[in-house]
Amino acid sequence: MRRYILPACRTYYSCAANGQRDISDLILYKKLLLGEKNMANVIVRNATYQYDLLRPIFFEMIEKLAGDKIKPGSRVLIKPNMLSSAHPEDAVLTHPQVLRAAVEYVLEKGARAQVSDSPAIGSFEKILKQNGAKDALQGLDVICAPFQDAVEVDIGKPYGRIEVARDAVEADVIINLPKLKTHSQMLLTLAAKNMFGCIIGFKKSQWHMRAGTDTMFFASLLVAIHQAVQPTVSILDGILALEGEGPGKRGIPRKIGVLMGSDNSFALDMAVCAMIGVPQSKMPMLKVAGDRQLLPEVEIEGTMPRVENFQLPETGQPIFGPAFLQNFLRRHTLARPVCDQPLCKLCGKCRTICPAGAIDEKEASIEFDYGKCIRCYCCLEVCPYAALHSRETLGGRLTRTIINKFS
Ligand code: SF4
Numbered sequence: 001m002r003r004y005i006l007p008a009c010r011t012y013y014s015c016a017a018n019g020q021r022d023i024s025d026l027i028l029y030k031k032l033l034l035g036e037k038n039m040a041n042v043i044v045r046n047a048t049y050q051y052d053l054l055r056p057i058f059f060e061m062i063e064k065l066a067g068d069k070i071k072p073g074s075r076v077l078i079k080p081n082m083l084s085s086a087h088p089e090d091a092v093l094t095h096p097q098v099l100r101a102a103v104e105y106v107l108e109k110g111a112r113a114q115v116s117d118s119p120a121i122g123s124f125e126k127i128l129k130q131n132g133a134k135d136a137l138q139g140l141d142v143i144c145a146p147f148q149d150a151v152e153v154d155i156g157k158p159y160g161r162i163e164v165a166r167d168a169v170e171a172d173v174i175i176n177l178p179k180l181k182t183h184s185q186m187l188l189t190l191a192a193k194n195m196f197g198c199i200i201g202f203k204k205s206q207w208h209m210r211a212g213t214d215t216m217f218f219a220s221l222l223v224a225i226h227q228a229v230q231p232t233v234s235i236l237d238g239i240l241a242l243e244g245e246g247p248g249k250r251g252i253p254r255k256i257g258v259l260m261g262s263d264n265s266f267a268l269d270m271a272v273c274a275m276i277g278v279p280q281s282k283m284p285m286l287k288v289a290g291d292r293q294l295l296p297e298v299e300i301e302g303t304m305p306r307v308e309n310f311q312l313p314e315t316g317q318p319i320f321g322p323a324f325l326q327n328f329l330r331r332h333t334l335a336r337p338v339c340d341q342p343l344c345k346l347c348g349k350c351r352t353i354c355p356a357g358a359i360d361e362k363e364a365s366i367e368f369d370y371g372k373c374i375r376c377y378c379c380l381e382v383c384p385y386a387a388l389h390s391r392e393t394l395g396g397r398l399t400r401t402i403i404n405k406f407s
């Protein structure tokens, strides 16, 4: 199997061993960079959800990346993306067959398996049922429970001590199972962001409120949380990904057909960006991680498909300028949540999740108070009827035009 290098802080398309990409640059960079200290391996494999085919691929990948760390009796936390109710074909959550492969691997190693997450809304039990995970894990000796207890962890300035799920802090091994999908605030939600699920329930909303409209502050918090609860290994479900207006049901499922794994979340996220053609500089979390010297040189093992025209959500542009103006500018340039009223069933879930109290329910519709809205897009994530989406403002369009013109 051929290996190629993705340099940190740059966007280079990786390379398929079958020649789908022009690899000359990559070979050059391989020569220049081999032997660099901060290297991370990303394994890429073509895969489908057909379990008899998926299982050996998953087992081979995790054995290479973390086989020596999962020992008999180890307490292993498996952290999928199980944020809200959805069916597997919605491509919103980690697929149940990927989850099953992780649990079976842990049990085969003689370790103890626990599957946990902290749903934004609704019961964890119901989410597992609707997603098909309950059936997929039938008969396996695994604990499935939402995170409940928290312990305080110092994640450094300016956040200080924050409450993180005890199960994540105390686990011997964490297997992170993110989904490849878009995210209206962070552009994409991949391996590193999936660890935000280790913050319990309403505490997540409090952090959204504290960050307000400051996307980079929030990205920096997410990076700090990830560093505090570093997963041992991440295996990303990119078999059926979600493009467009993710991360909720408004997104569009797209078959990519890959399983990707690494023991370095940022390396994995960098590889995904290269695969789908998203410059790292557009990813707030990778930008923060780069500024903190956390991005490794990435070595790709396997065949990465060419993914053309991957649709991203409408977000906003980073805001520069005097601090006292930034909040005002963000409110007028970041994309706003809007409601497709005919699709809305007035279920009230968006109003329940909104950390800013910016949603009001009228007789036959919901209304946003954009003065209060902090553009966290949690409402889009939980709407069960895909009634919400983000729309770029006139100010945002103008800003984008100006930035594109001068960049
Ligand atoms: S927008 Fe969606 S979540 Fe909000 S009330 Fe309507 S259907 Fe429910």
Ligand code: SF4
Pocket (backbone or CB within 6 Å): 337, 353, 354, 355, 356, 357, 358, 359, 368, 372, 373, 374, 375, 376, 377, 378, 379, 380
């Ligand atoms: S309205 Fe939606 S985007 Fe705005 S603060 Fe509430 S949940 Fe976040």
